[in-house]
Amino acid sequence: MKSLKTLEHKLSDPAYQLDVLNNYSEALKNQPKFKEKLEEIDLSPLKPTGIEIFQMNVGYMCNMTCKHCHVDAGPDRDEVMTKETFEQCLEALENSGVETVDLTGGAPEMNPHFRWFVEEASKLGKHIIVRSNLTILTTAPKYQALPEFFAEHGVEVTCSLPFYSKSRTDRQRGEGTYDKSVEALKKLNEIGYGKDDTDLELNLVYNPAGAFLPGDQENMEKEFKRQLDRKHGITFNNLFTITNLPISRYLNFLMESGNLEEYMDRLITSFNPAAAKGVMCRDTISIGWDGTLYDCDFNQMLEMPVADNAPQHISEWNELKLNNRQIKVNQHCFGCTAGAGSSCGGTTAE
């Protein structure tokens, strides 16, 4: 499967995506706007609560081409963070109180400077999270050795597994994904990840394989734990449930399957003020592969950089100014505030 970008698909244009979300049909035009919903609960303009997570998108290159990918990542994408930009990130981290570095992509492991950066960031005493798609850890030998490398540096591994059944996982992420993911999880378990007696944290990310919302996180975690243990003897720490945001390839799926209006309707009618208060853009900053700063990974994909009065690039890092910016929102944000809420760390409503 090719990325929308390679296919020169209309939806690879972020401006077109935003236009679809706002104006695609009469029904969508008439839907309440996210900004209005925030106004109703006195949360507009949306402001940060203080940056706690430094999320770096180190490139859109990936070994997979999942159907729902909001990054439109794939083997045919060549955008990757350069060493110079990584160095600028390190400099920013050194001058900041931010304790958590969250590495995402694409497949972050595919960036040639990945290992070097993890070593440098851990020297700074930062807590590092890597968002792994699991299958990468079963491909080439250089990736197969990564679990041990992660363990040595105390890296938290947060990996995607859309479902505990093979059919649904493979449908969303490609044939063979489930078996490879199970293999990688077993390996991680073997070296101590996800075990009670170690500090090596292994978290799974569940996201619905279709046009429906994720269920209750606690119950889903119980069921995932039960099923993965029963079928494969796999254990893990936490399950994070994530709602699919209507952008990029998932938006394409919604449109092609005729589910767009109903899905948006579902997100909007499930708007939860408590979830809105906890949206991740309030305590996270997202750094693009070229160093551009965004409120979140979704705004990054929609090419909506942080507000003008804040630094636009990692080389201009200024935490004070960033903490005083206004977060840019649009209709896709309803994905973060539906039901119990959704963020990279799972639900957001207390």
Next chain:
Amino acid sequence: MSDTYYNPKDLKKFEDVGEFGPELAEKFFDYYGAVFEEGALTAREKALIALAVSHTVQCPYCIDAYTTESLEKGASEEQMMEAVHVASAIRGGSSLVHGVQMMNKTKDLSM
């Protein structure tokens, strides 16, 4: 009046049935909500039971709603299909078991 008896859009209007009689509707929805809360059975198990029952009563609205609900509660396709087979087995079996009545009656009437 719609041209067909069933319109998918009517599912969303379910909560409006109180328009012609709010007191009983309110009682019903309170009860309904309580039934589906997490209890001795998990919410997912309840969604699967509802899915099975909706096939028995052949209600397209309920099938629509509880298919989504089962997916959202984390049920797998296999579990959902098994639930439908349970409904179907009970339905088939409950017809068939009346065959005993037919056989009894036949025997009563026969020489």
